[in-house]
Amino acid sequence: MKKPTSELISVSYAHPAQKQAAQTFANAHELNCQLLHKAQTELTLNFTEMQIELIDLSNKMNLTVDFIGGSLGHRKKYGGGKGQTIAKAIGIKQGKPIPSVLDATAGLGKDAYVFACLGCSVTLVERSPIVAALVKDAIDRASLNIEFTDILNNGFSLHNTDALKFIQSIDDTEKPDVIYLDPMYPEKKKSASVKKNMQMLQKLLGHDLDTDDVLKAALEKAVKRIVVKRPKGAPVLSINKAPTLNYESKGTRYDVYII
Ligand SMILES: C[S@@+](CC[C@H](N)C(=O)[O-])C[C@H]1O[C@@H](n2cnc3c(N)ncnc32)[C@H](O)[C@@H]1O
Incomplete structure:
Protein backbone atom coordinates (compact mmCIF):
# COMPACT_ATOMS: atom_id res chain seq x y z
CA MET A 1 0.00 0.00 0.00
CA THR A 64 -14.33 14.97 -6.90
CA VAL A 65 -16.80 12.11 -6.75
CA ASP A 66 -20.42 12.87 -7.60
CA PHE A 67 -23.09 10.17 -7.52
CA ILE A 68 -25.94 12.49 -8.52
CA GLY A 69 -24.68 14.79 -11.29
CA GLY A 70 -21.75 14.36 -13.67
CA SER A 71 -21.01 11.25 -15.70
CA LEU A 72 -22.25 8.82 -13.03
CA GLY A 73 -25.65 10.53 -12.75
CA HIS A 74 -25.82 10.53 -16.56
CA ARG A 75 -24.99 6.83 -16.73
CA LYS A 76 -27.72 6.05 -14.19
CA LYS A 77 -30.34 7.95 -16.20
CA TYR A 78 -29.39 7.04 -19.75
CA GLY A 79 -26.91 4.20 -19.80
CA GLY A 80 -26.39 1.02 -17.97
CA GLY A 81 -28.96 -1.66 -17.51
CA LYS A 82 -28.70 -5.39 -17.24
CA GLY A 83 -27.21 -5.80 -20.74
CA GLN A 84 -23.93 -4.12 -19.76
CA THR A 85 -20.90 -6.40 -19.85
CA ILE A 86 -20.12 -5.58 -16.21
CA ALA A 87 -23.67 -6.67 -15.22
CA LYS A 88 -23.22 -9.99 -17.02
CA ALA A 89 -19.82 -10.42 -15.38
CA ILE A 90 -21.28 -10.21 -11.87
CA GLY A 91 -23.96 -12.72 -12.88
CA ILE A 92 -27.02 -10.52 -13.28
CA LYS A 93 -29.64 -12.40 -15.28
CA GLN A 94 -33.32 -11.85 -15.99
CA GLY A 95 -35.39 -13.83 -13.48
CA LYS A 96 -32.49 -14.46 -11.07
CA PRO A 97 -32.09 -12.78 -7.66
CA ILE A 98 -29.89 -9.67 -7.74
CA PRO A 99 -26.52 -10.53 -6.13
CA SER A 100 -24.93 -8.68 -3.23
CA VAL A 101 -21.46 -7.38 -4.12
CA LEU A 102 -18.33 -6.68 -2.10
CA ASP A 103 -16.30 -4.22 -4.19
CA ALA A 104 -12.97 -4.85 -2.47
CA THR A 105 -11.01 -2.26 -4.48
CA ALA A 106 -13.62 0.49 -4.56
CA GLY A 107 -11.45 3.38 -5.79
CA LEU A 108 -13.71 6.29 -6.76
CA GLY A 109 -16.77 4.06 -6.47
CA LYS A 110 -17.75 4.18 -10.15
CA ASP A 111 -18.18 0.44 -10.63
CA ALA A 112 -19.76 0.14 -7.16
CA TYR A 113 -22.28 2.76 -8.17
CA VAL A 114 -23.11 0.84 -11.37
CA PHE A 115 -23.77 -2.27 -9.23
CA ALA A 116 -25.96 -0.20 -6.90
CA CYS A 117 -27.92 1.19 -9.87
CA LEU A 118 -28.53 -2.41 -10.97
CA GLY A 119 -30.17 -3.02 -7.59
CA CYS A 120 -27.28 -4.77 -5.81
CA SER A 121 -26.51 -4.23 -2.17
CA VAL A 122 -22.89 -3.04 -2.28
CA THR A 123 -20.11 -2.97 0.31
CA LEU A 124 -17.19 -0.79 -0.74
CA VAL A 125 -13.69 -1.38 0.64
CA GLU A 126 -10.94 1.14 -0.11
CA ARG A 127 -7.60 1.26 1.68
CA SER A 128 -6.45 4.74 0.70
CA PRO A 129 -7.75 7.23 3.28
CA ILE A 130 -7.57 9.99 0.65
CA VAL A 131 -9.68 8.11 -1.91
CA ALA A 132 -12.05 6.90 0.83
CA ALA A 133 -12.52 10.53 1.99
CA LEU A 134 -13.57 11.54 -1.54
CA VAL A 135 -16.08 8.68 -1.74
CA LYS A 136 -17.43 9.24 1.78
CA ASP A 137 -17.96 12.90 0.97
CA ALA A 138 -19.86 11.93 -2.21
CA ILE A 139 -22.06 9.50 -0.24
CA ASP A 140 -22.78 12.17 2.39
CA ARG A 141 -23.80 14.70 -0.30
CA ALA A 142 -25.83 12.18 -2.29
CA SER A 143 -27.64 11.08 0.88
CA LEU A 144 -29.38 14.48 0.91
CA ASN A 145 -30.88 13.71 -2.51
CA ILE A 146 -34.04 11.67 -2.91
CA GLU A 147 -32.60 9.94 -6.02
CA PHE A 148 -30.09 8.17 -3.76
CA THR A 149 -32.67 6.80 -1.29
CA ASP A 150 -33.14 3.41 -2.98
CA ILE A 151 -29.39 2.91 -3.22
CA LEU A 152 -28.94 3.66 0.49
CA ASN A 153 -31.88 1.42 1.42
CA ASN A 154 -30.40 -1.48 -0.57
CA GLY A 155 -27.03 -0.93 1.13
CA PHE A 156 -24.10 1.17 -0.03
CA SER A 157 -21.55 1.24 2.77
CA LEU A 158 -17.90 2.23 2.66
CA HIS A 159 -15.05 0.79 4.76
CA ASN A 160 -11.61 2.42 4.76
CA THR A 161 -9.50 -0.66 5.30
CA ASP A 162 -7.46 -3.28 3.48
CA ALA A 163 -9.43 -5.82 1.43
CA LEU A 164 -7.33 -8.78 2.58
CA LYS A 165 -8.10 -8.07 6.23
CA PHE A 166 -11.73 -7.32 5.45
CA ILE A 167 -12.32 -10.50 3.43
CA GLN A 168 -10.60 -12.71 6.01
CA SER A 169 -12.89 -11.31 8.71
CA ILE A 170 -16.17 -11.90 6.85
CA ASP A 171 -18.50 -14.03 8.92
CA ASP A 172 -19.88 -17.14 7.18
CA THR A 173 -23.43 -15.84 7.66
CA GLU A 174 -22.61 -12.53 5.95
CA LYS A 175 -20.85 -13.64 2.79
CA PRO A 176 -21.57 -11.50 -0.27
CA ASP A 177 -22.60 -13.33 -3.46
CA VAL A 178 -19.85 -11.65 -5.46
CA ILE A 179 -16.41 -10.25 -4.65
CA TYR A 180 -15.23 -7.75 -7.26
CA LEU A 181 -11.58 -6.71 -7.73
CA ASP A 182 -10.26 -3.92 -9.95
CA PRO A 183 -6.65 -3.25 -8.94
CA MET A 184 -4.56 -0.38 -10.32
CA TYR A 185 -2.75 -1.78 -13.33
CA PRO A 186 0.61 -0.45 -14.53
CA GLU A 187 -0.32 1.63 -17.60
CA LYS A 188 2.08 2.76 -20.26
CA LYS A 189 3.50 6.14 -19.25
CA LYS A 190 1.53 9.11 -20.59
CA SER A 191 -0.76 6.78 -22.54
CA ALA A 192 -3.60 8.84 -23.98
CA SER A 193 -6.05 6.18 -22.89
CA VAL A 194 -5.22 6.76 -19.21
CA LYS A 195 -7.91 9.18 -18.19
CA LYS A 196 -6.84 12.30 -16.29
CA ASN A 197 -8.53 11.11 -13.07
CA MET A 198 -6.68 7.81 -13.33
CA GLN A 199 -3.36 9.64 -13.81
CA MET A 200 -3.96 11.52 -10.57
CA LEU A 201 -4.80 8.29 -8.76
CA GLN A 202 -1.68 6.62 -10.15
CA LYS A 203 0.40 9.52 -8.83
CA LEU A 204 -1.22 9.11 -5.41
CA LEU A 205 -1.43 5.32 -5.15
CA GLY A 206 1.08 3.74 -7.52
CA HIS A 207 0.15 0.25 -8.68
CA ASP A 208 -1.49 -2.53 -6.71
CA LEU A 209 0.90 -5.47 -6.74
CA ASP A 210 -0.70 -7.53 -3.97
CA THR A 211 -4.06 -8.43 -5.52
CA ASP A 212 -3.10 -12.12 -5.97
CA ASP A 213 -3.32 -12.50 -2.18
CA VAL A 214 -6.70 -10.77 -2.07
CA LEU A 215 -7.98 -13.09 -4.81
CA LYS A 216 -6.69 -16.15 -2.93
CA ALA A 217 -8.45 -14.99 0.25
CA ALA A 218 -11.65 -14.40 -1.74
CA LEU A 219 -11.44 -17.93 -3.20
CA GLU A 220 -10.92 -19.35 0.28
CA LYS A 221 -14.08 -17.58 1.50
CA ALA A 222 -15.95 -19.52 -1.20
CA VAL A 223 -18.41 -16.83 -2.14
CA LYS A 224 -20.36 -17.77 -5.28
CA ARG A 225 -18.43 -15.67 -7.73
CA ILE A 226 -15.29 -13.53 -7.94
CA VAL A 227 -14.78 -11.05 -10.75
CA VAL A 228 -11.44 -9.45 -11.59
CA LYS A 229 -11.40 -6.48 -13.96
CA ARG A 230 -8.30 -6.30 -16.16
CA PRO A 231 -7.27 -4.25 -19.18
CA LYS A 232 -7.74 -6.26 -22.38
CA GLY A 233 -4.52 -8.18 -23.08
CA ALA A 234 -3.29 -8.10 -19.45
CA PRO A 235 -2.31 -11.45 -17.94
CA VAL A 236 -4.73 -13.12 -15.54
CA LEU A 237 -3.81 -12.81 -11.87
CA SER A 238 -1.21 -15.41 -11.02
CA ILE A 239 -2.90 -17.84 -8.69
CA ASN A 240 -3.25 -21.59 -9.00
CA LYS A 241 -6.61 -21.41 -10.70
CA ALA A 242 -7.71 -20.25 -14.13
CA PRO A 243 -10.83 -18.11 -14.51
CA THR A 244 -13.97 -20.10 -15.30
CA LEU A 245 -14.94 -17.65 -18.04
CA ASN A 246 -14.42 -14.11 -19.12
CA TYR A 247 -16.33 -11.25 -20.67
CA GLU A 248 -14.80 -8.56 -22.82
CA SER A 249 -15.90 -5.05 -23.61
CA LYS A 250 -14.00 -2.16 -25.16
CA GLY A 251 -10.52 -2.18 -23.59
CA THR A 252 -11.61 -4.25 -20.58
CA ARG A 253 -11.77 -7.92 -19.66
CA TYR A 254 -13.64 -9.38 -16.68
CA ASP A 255 -12.14 -12.66 -15.44
CA VAL A 256 -14.85 -14.60 -13.63
CA TYR A 257 -14.12 -17.33 -11.08
CA ILE A 258 -17.22 -19.37 -10.28
CA ILE A 259 -17.01 -21.46 -7.13
C1 LIG B 1 -8.37 0.96 -10.30
S1 LIG B 1 -8.91 1.57 -8.77
C2 LIG B 1 -10.57 1.00 -8.69
C3 LIG B 1 -11.52 1.80 -9.52
C4 LIG B 1 -12.96 1.46 -9.21
N1 LIG B 1 -13.31 0.14 -9.70
C5 LIG B 1 -13.90 2.49 -9.77
O1 LIG B 1 -14.79 2.11 -10.56
O2 LIG B 1 -13.78 3.68 -9.42
C6 LIG B 1 -8.17 0.53 -7.59
C7 LIG B 1 -8.44 0.95 -6.15
O3 LIG B 1 -8.32 -0.20 -5.33
C8 LIG B 1 -7.70 0.16 -4.14
N2 LIG B 1 -7.07 -1.07 -3.61
C9 LIG B 1 -6.15 -1.84 -4.20
N3 LIG B 1 -5.82 -2.90 -3.44
C10 LIG B 1 -6.57 -2.80 -2.32
C11 LIG B 1 -6.68 -3.58 -1.14
N4 LIG B 1 -5.94 -4.67 -0.95
N5 LIG B 1 -7.56 -3.18 -0.20
C12 LIG B 1 -8.33 -2.08 -0.37
N6 LIG B 1 -8.25 -1.27 -1.46
C13 LIG B 1 -7.39 -1.63 -2.42
C14 LIG B 1 -6.67 1.20 -4.56
O4 LIG B 1 -6.30 2.01 -3.44
C15 LIG B 1 -7.45 1.97 -5.62
O5 LIG B 1 -8.16 3.06 -5.07
Missing part, protein backbone atom coordinates in the same frame (compact mmCIF):
# COMPACT_ATOMS: atom_id res chain seq x y z
CA LYS A 2 1.23 3.48 -0.79
CA LYS A 3 0.67 5.46 2.41
CA PRO A 4 0.03 9.14 1.71
CA THR A 5 3.32 10.91 2.31
CA SER A 6 3.59 14.51 3.42
CA GLU A 7 6.06 15.16 0.58
CA LEU A 8 3.44 14.22 -2.04
CA ILE A 9 0.17 15.38 -0.52
CA SER A 10 -1.12 17.82 2.06
CA VAL A 11 -4.56 18.76 3.29
CA SER A 12 -5.96 22.21 2.65
CA TYR A 13 -9.09 24.27 3.16
CA ALA A 14 -10.65 26.95 1.00
CA HIS A 15 -11.92 29.06 3.91
CA PRO A 16 -11.17 29.17 7.67
CA ALA A 17 -14.67 27.73 8.21
CA GLN A 18 -13.35 24.35 6.94
CA LYS A 19 -10.11 24.51 8.91
CA GLN A 20 -11.21 22.25 11.74
CA ALA A 21 -12.46 19.44 9.51
CA ALA A 22 -9.32 19.64 7.35
CA GLN A 23 -6.99 19.76 10.36
CA THR A 24 -8.68 16.76 12.01
CA PHE A 25 -8.20 14.70 8.83
CA ALA A 26 -4.60 15.90 8.46
CA ASN A 27 -3.75 15.01 12.07
CA ALA A 28 -5.24 11.53 11.69
CA HIS A 29 -3.02 10.84 8.67
CA GLU A 30 0.10 12.79 9.68
CA LEU A 31 -0.21 15.28 6.84
CA ASN A 32 0.38 19.01 6.80
CA CYS A 33 -2.61 21.33 6.67
CA GLN A 34 -2.90 24.89 5.41
CA LEU A 35 -5.06 27.28 3.40
CA LEU A 36 -5.25 26.14 -0.23
CA HIS A 37 -3.20 29.02 -1.66
CA LYS A 38 -0.34 28.16 0.73
CA ALA A 39 -0.13 24.47 -0.28
CA GLN A 40 3.36 23.47 -1.48
CA THR A 41 2.78 19.81 -2.30
CA GLU A 42 1.99 18.41 -5.74
CA LEU A 43 -1.37 17.05 -4.55
CA THR A 44 -3.73 18.44 -1.94
CA LEU A 45 -6.97 17.11 -0.46
CA ASN A 46 -8.96 20.31 -0.30
CA PHE A 47 -11.95 20.90 1.98
CA THR A 48 -14.45 23.45 0.66
CA GLU A 49 -17.90 24.49 1.82
CA MET A 50 -19.46 22.31 -0.90
CA GLN A 51 -17.22 19.25 -1.13
CA ILE A 52 -13.89 17.55 -0.65
CA GLU A 53 -11.69 17.52 -3.76
CA LEU A 54 -8.29 16.19 -4.75
CA ILE A 55 -6.30 18.87 -6.55
CA ASP A 56 -3.17 18.31 -8.61
CA LEU A 57 -1.44 21.66 -8.21
CA SER A 58 1.22 20.81 -10.81
CA ASN A 59 -1.35 20.84 -13.62
CA LYS A 60 -4.37 22.46 -11.98
CA MET A 61 -6.65 19.45 -12.27
CA ASN A 62 -9.19 18.55 -9.66
CA LEU A 63 -11.16 15.44 -8.89
Whole structure:
Protein backbone atom coordinates (compact mmCIF):
# COMPACT_ATOMS: atom_id res chain seq x y z
CA MET A 1 0.00 0.00 0.00
CA LYS A 2 1.23 3.48 -0.79
CA LYS A 3 0.67 5.46 2.41
CA PRO A 4 0.03 9.14 1.71
CA THR A 5 3.32 10.91 2.31
CA SER A 6 3.59 14.51 3.42
CA GLU A 7 6.06 15.16 0.58
CA LEU A 8 3.44 14.22 -2.04
CA ILE A 9 0.17 15.38 -0.52
CA SER A 10 -1.12 17.82 2.06
CA VAL A 11 -4.56 18.76 3.29
CA SER A 12 -5.96 22.21 2.65
CA TYR A 13 -9.09 24.27 3.16
CA ALA A 14 -10.65 26.95 1.00
CA HIS A 15 -11.92 29.06 3.91
CA PRO A 16 -11.17 29.17 7.67
CA ALA A 17 -14.67 27.73 8.21
CA GLN A 18 -13.35 24.35 6.94
CA LYS A 19 -10.11 24.51 8.91
CA GLN A 20 -11.21 22.25 11.74
CA ALA A 21 -12.46 19.44 9.51
CA ALA A 22 -9.32 19.64 7.35
CA GLN A 23 -6.99 19.76 10.36
CA THR A 24 -8.68 16.76 12.01
CA PHE A 25 -8.20 14.70 8.83
CA ALA A 26 -4.60 15.90 8.46
CA ASN A 27 -3.75 15.01 12.07
CA ALA A 28 -5.24 11.53 11.69
CA HIS A 29 -3.02 10.84 8.67
CA GLU A 30 0.10 12.79 9.68
CA LEU A 31 -0.21 15.28 6.84
CA ASN A 32 0.38 19.01 6.80
CA CYS A 33 -2.61 21.33 6.67
CA GLN A 34 -2.90 24.89 5.41
CA LEU A 35 -5.06 27.28 3.40
CA LEU A 36 -5.25 26.14 -0.23
CA HIS A 37 -3.20 29.02 -1.66
CA LYS A 38 -0.34 28.16 0.73
CA ALA A 39 -0.13 24.47 -0.28
CA GLN A 40 3.36 23.47 -1.48
CA THR A 41 2.78 19.81 -2.30
CA GLU A 42 1.99 18.41 -5.74
CA LEU A 43 -1.37 17.05 -4.55
CA THR A 44 -3.73 18.44 -1.94
CA LEU A 45 -6.97 17.11 -0.46
CA ASN A 46 -8.96 20.31 -0.30
CA PHE A 47 -11.95 20.90 1.98
CA THR A 48 -14.45 23.45 0.66
CA GLU A 49 -17.90 24.49 1.82
CA MET A 50 -19.46 22.31 -0.90
CA GLN A 51 -17.22 19.25 -1.13
CA ILE A 52 -13.89 17.55 -0.65
CA GLU A 53 -11.69 17.52 -3.76
CA LEU A 54 -8.29 16.19 -4.75
CA ILE A 55 -6.30 18.87 -6.55
CA ASP A 56 -3.17 18.31 -8.61
CA LEU A 57 -1.44 21.66 -8.21
CA SER A 58 1.22 20.81 -10.81
CA ASN A 59 -1.35 20.84 -13.62
CA LYS A 60 -4.37 22.46 -11.98
CA MET A 61 -6.65 19.45 -12.27
CA ASN A 62 -9.19 18.55 -9.66
CA LEU A 63 -11.16 15.44 -8.89
CA THR A 64 -14.33 14.97 -6.90
CA VAL A 65 -16.80 12.11 -6.75
CA ASP A 66 -20.42 12.87 -7.60
CA PHE A 67 -23.09 10.17 -7.52
CA ILE A 68 -25.94 12.49 -8.52
CA GLY A 69 -24.68 14.79 -11.29
CA GLY A 70 -21.75 14.36 -13.67
CA SER A 71 -21.01 11.25 -15.70
CA LEU A 72 -22.25 8.82 -13.03
CA GLY A 73 -25.65 10.53 -12.75
CA HIS A 74 -25.82 10.53 -16.56
CA ARG A 75 -24.99 6.83 -16.73
CA LYS A 76 -27.72 6.05 -14.19
CA LYS A 77 -30.34 7.95 -16.20
CA TYR A 78 -29.39 7.04 -19.75
CA GLY A 79 -26.91 4.20 -19.80
CA GLY A 80 -26.39 1.02 -17.97
CA GLY A 81 -28.96 -1.66 -17.51
CA LYS A 82 -28.70 -5.39 -17.24
CA GLY A 83 -27.21 -5.80 -20.74
CA GLN A 84 -23.93 -4.12 -19.76
CA THR A 85 -20.90 -6.40 -19.85
CA ILE A 86 -20.12 -5.58 -16.21
CA ALA A 87 -23.67 -6.67 -15.22
CA LYS A 88 -23.22 -9.99 -17.02
CA ALA A 89 -19.82 -10.42 -15.38
CA ILE A 90 -21.28 -10.21 -11.87
CA GLY A 91 -23.96 -12.72 -12.88
CA ILE A 92 -27.02 -10.52 -13.28
CA LYS A 93 -29.64 -12.40 -15.28
CA GLN A 94 -33.32 -11.85 -15.99
CA GLY A 95 -35.39 -13.83 -13.48
CA LYS A 96 -32.49 -14.46 -11.07
CA PRO A 97 -32.09 -12.78 -7.66
CA ILE A 98 -29.89 -9.67 -7.74
CA PRO A 99 -26.52 -10.53 -6.13
CA SER A 100 -24.93 -8.68 -3.23
CA VAL A 101 -21.46 -7.38 -4.12
CA LEU A 102 -18.33 -6.68 -2.10
CA ASP A 103 -16.30 -4.22 -4.19
CA ALA A 104 -12.97 -4.85 -2.47
CA THR A 105 -11.01 -2.26 -4.48
CA ALA A 106 -13.62 0.49 -4.56
CA GLY A 107 -11.45 3.38 -5.79
CA LEU A 108 -13.71 6.29 -6.76
CA GLY A 109 -16.77 4.06 -6.47
CA LYS A 110 -17.75 4.18 -10.15
CA ASP A 111 -18.18 0.44 -10.63
CA ALA A 112 -19.76 0.14 -7.16
CA TYR A 113 -22.28 2.76 -8.17
CA VAL A 114 -23.11 0.84 -11.37
CA PHE A 115 -23.77 -2.27 -9.23
CA ALA A 116 -25.96 -0.20 -6.90
CA CYS A 117 -27.92 1.19 -9.87
CA LEU A 118 -28.53 -2.41 -10.97
CA GLY A 119 -30.17 -3.02 -7.59
CA CYS A 120 -27.28 -4.77 -5.81
CA SER A 121 -26.51 -4.23 -2.17
CA VAL A 122 -22.89 -3.04 -2.28
CA THR A 123 -20.11 -2.97 0.31
CA LEU A 124 -17.19 -0.79 -0.74
CA VAL A 125 -13.69 -1.38 0.64
CA GLU A 126 -10.94 1.14 -0.11
CA ARG A 127 -7.60 1.26 1.68
CA SER A 128 -6.45 4.74 0.70
CA PRO A 129 -7.75 7.23 3.28
CA ILE A 130 -7.57 9.99 0.65
CA VAL A 131 -9.68 8.11 -1.91
CA ALA A 132 -12.05 6.90 0.83
CA ALA A 133 -12.52 10.53 1.99
CA LEU A 134 -13.57 11.54 -1.54
CA VAL A 135 -16.08 8.68 -1.74
CA LYS A 136 -17.43 9.24 1.78
CA ASP A 137 -17.96 12.90 0.97
CA ALA A 138 -19.86 11.93 -2.21
CA ILE A 139 -22.06 9.50 -0.24
CA ASP A 140 -22.78 12.17 2.39
CA ARG A 141 -23.80 14.70 -0.30
CA ALA A 142 -25.83 12.18 -2.29
CA SER A 143 -27.64 11.08 0.88
CA LEU A 144 -29.38 14.48 0.91
CA ASN A 145 -30.88 13.71 -2.51
CA ILE A 146 -34.04 11.67 -2.91
CA GLU A 147 -32.60 9.94 -6.02
CA PHE A 148 -30.09 8.17 -3.76
CA THR A 149 -32.67 6.80 -1.29
CA ASP A 150 -33.14 3.41 -2.98
CA ILE A 151 -29.39 2.91 -3.22
CA LEU A 152 -28.94 3.66 0.49
CA ASN A 153 -31.88 1.42 1.42
CA ASN A 154 -30.40 -1.48 -0.57
CA GLY A 155 -27.03 -0.93 1.13
CA PHE A 156 -24.10 1.17 -0.03
CA SER A 157 -21.55 1.24 2.77
CA LEU A 158 -17.90 2.23 2.66
CA HIS A 159 -15.05 0.79 4.76
CA ASN A 160 -11.61 2.42 4.76
CA THR A 161 -9.50 -0.66 5.30
CA ASP A 162 -7.46 -3.28 3.48
CA ALA A 163 -9.43 -5.82 1.43
CA LEU A 164 -7.33 -8.78 2.58
CA LYS A 165 -8.10 -8.07 6.23
CA PHE A 166 -11.73 -7.32 5.45
CA ILE A 167 -12.32 -10.50 3.43
CA GLN A 168 -10.60 -12.71 6.01
CA SER A 169 -12.89 -11.31 8.71
CA ILE A 170 -16.17 -11.90 6.85
CA ASP A 171 -18.50 -14.03 8.92
CA ASP A 172 -19.88 -17.14 7.18
CA THR A 173 -23.43 -15.84 7.66
CA GLU A 174 -22.61 -12.53 5.95
CA LYS A 175 -20.85 -13.64 2.79
CA PRO A 176 -21.57 -11.50 -0.27
CA ASP A 177 -22.60 -13.33 -3.46
CA VAL A 178 -19.85 -11.65 -5.46
CA ILE A 179 -16.41 -10.25 -4.65
CA TYR A 180 -15.23 -7.75 -7.26
CA LEU A 181 -11.58 -6.71 -7.73
CA ASP A 182 -10.26 -3.92 -9.95
CA PRO A 183 -6.65 -3.25 -8.94
CA MET A 184 -4.56 -0.38 -10.32
CA TYR A 185 -2.75 -1.78 -13.33
CA PRO A 186 0.61 -0.45 -14.53
CA GLU A 187 -0.32 1.63 -17.60
CA LYS A 188 2.08 2.76 -20.26
CA LYS A 189 3.50 6.14 -19.25
CA LYS A 190 1.53 9.11 -20.59
CA SER A 191 -0.76 6.78 -22.54
CA ALA A 192 -3.60 8.84 -23.98
CA SER A 193 -6.05 6.18 -22.89
CA VAL A 194 -5.22 6.76 -19.21
CA LYS A 195 -7.91 9.18 -18.19
CA LYS A 196 -6.84 12.30 -16.29
CA ASN A 197 -8.53 11.11 -13.07
CA MET A 198 -6.68 7.81 -13.33
CA GLN A 199 -3.36 9.64 -13.81
CA MET A 200 -3.96 11.52 -10.57
CA LEU A 201 -4.80 8.29 -8.76
CA GLN A 202 -1.68 6.62 -10.15
CA LYS A 203 0.40 9.52 -8.83
CA LEU A 204 -1.22 9.11 -5.41
CA LEU A 205 -1.43 5.32 -5.15
CA GLY A 206 1.08 3.74 -7.52
CA HIS A 207 0.15 0.25 -8.68
CA ASP A 208 -1.49 -2.53 -6.71
CA LEU A 209 0.90 -5.47 -6.74
CA ASP A 210 -0.70 -7.53 -3.97
CA THR A 211 -4.06 -8.43 -5.52
CA ASP A 212 -3.10 -12.12 -5.97
CA ASP A 213 -3.32 -12.50 -2.18
CA VAL A 214 -6.70 -10.77 -2.07
CA LEU A 215 -7.98 -13.09 -4.81
CA LYS A 216 -6.69 -16.15 -2.93
CA ALA A 217 -8.45 -14.99 0.25
CA ALA A 218 -11.65 -14.40 -1.74
CA LEU A 219 -11.44 -17.93 -3.20
CA GLU A 220 -10.92 -19.35 0.28
CA LYS A 221 -14.08 -17.58 1.50
CA ALA A 222 -15.95 -19.52 -1.20
CA VAL A 223 -18.41 -16.83 -2.14
CA LYS A 224 -20.36 -17.77 -5.28
CA ARG A 225 -18.43 -15.67 -7.73
CA ILE A 226 -15.29 -13.53 -7.94
CA VAL A 227 -14.78 -11.05 -10.75
CA VAL A 228 -11.44 -9.45 -11.59
CA LYS A 229 -11.40 -6.48 -13.96
CA ARG A 230 -8.30 -6.30 -16.16
CA PRO A 231 -7.27 -4.25 -19.18
CA LYS A 232 -7.74 -6.26 -22.38
CA GLY A 233 -4.52 -8.18 -23.08
CA ALA A 234 -3.29 -8.10 -19.45
CA PRO A 235 -2.31 -11.45 -17.94
CA VAL A 236 -4.73 -13.12 -15.54
CA LEU A 237 -3.81 -12.81 -11.87
CA SER A 238 -1.21 -15.41 -11.02
CA ILE A 239 -2.90 -17.84 -8.69
CA ASN A 240 -3.25 -21.59 -9.00
CA LYS A 241 -6.61 -21.41 -10.70
CA ALA A 242 -7.71 -20.25 -14.13
CA PRO A 243 -10.83 -18.11 -14.51
CA THR A 244 -13.97 -20.10 -15.30
CA LEU A 245 -14.94 -17.65 -18.04
CA ASN A 246 -14.42 -14.11 -19.12
CA TYR A 247 -16.33 -11.25 -20.67
CA GLU A 248 -14.80 -8.56 -22.82
CA SER A 249 -15.90 -5.05 -23.61
CA LYS A 250 -14.00 -2.16 -25.16
CA GLY A 251 -10.52 -2.18 -23.59
CA THR A 252 -11.61 -4.25 -20.58
CA ARG A 253 -11.77 -7.92 -19.66
CA TYR A 254 -13.64 -9.38 -16.68
CA ASP A 255 -12.14 -12.66 -15.44
CA VAL A 256 -14.85 -14.60 -13.63
CA TYR A 257 -14.12 -17.33 -11.08
CA ILE A 258 -17.22 -19.37 -10.28
CA ILE A 259 -17.01 -21.46 -7.13
C1 LIG B 1 -8.37 0.96 -10.30
S1 LIG B 1 -8.91 1.57 -8.77
C2 LIG B 1 -10.57 1.00 -8.69
C3 LIG B 1 -11.52 1.80 -9.52
C4 LIG B 1 -12.96 1.46 -9.21
N1 LIG B 1 -13.31 0.14 -9.70
C5 LIG B 1 -13.90 2.49 -9.77
O1 LIG B 1 -14.79 2.11 -10.56
O2 LIG B 1 -13.78 3.68 -9.42
C6 LIG B 1 -8.17 0.53 -7.59
C7 LIG B 1 -8.44 0.95 -6.15
O3 LIG B 1 -8.32 -0.20 -5.33
C8 LIG B 1 -7.70 0.16 -4.14
N2 LIG B 1 -7.07 -1.07 -3.61
C9 LIG B 1 -6.15 -1.84 -4.20
N3 LIG B 1 -5.82 -2.90 -3.44
C10 LIG B 1 -6.57 -2.80 -2.32
C11 LIG B 1 -6.68 -3.58 -1.14
N4 LIG B 1 -5.94 -4.67 -0.95
N5 LIG B 1 -7.56 -3.18 -0.20
C12 LIG B 1 -8.33 -2.08 -0.37
N6 LIG B 1 -8.25 -1.27 -1.46
C13 LIG B 1 -7.39 -1.63 -2.42
C14 LIG B 1 -6.67 1.20 -4.56
O4 LIG B 1 -6.30 2.01 -3.44
C15 LIG B 1 -7.45 1.97 -5.62
O5 LIG B 1 -8.16 3.06 -5.07
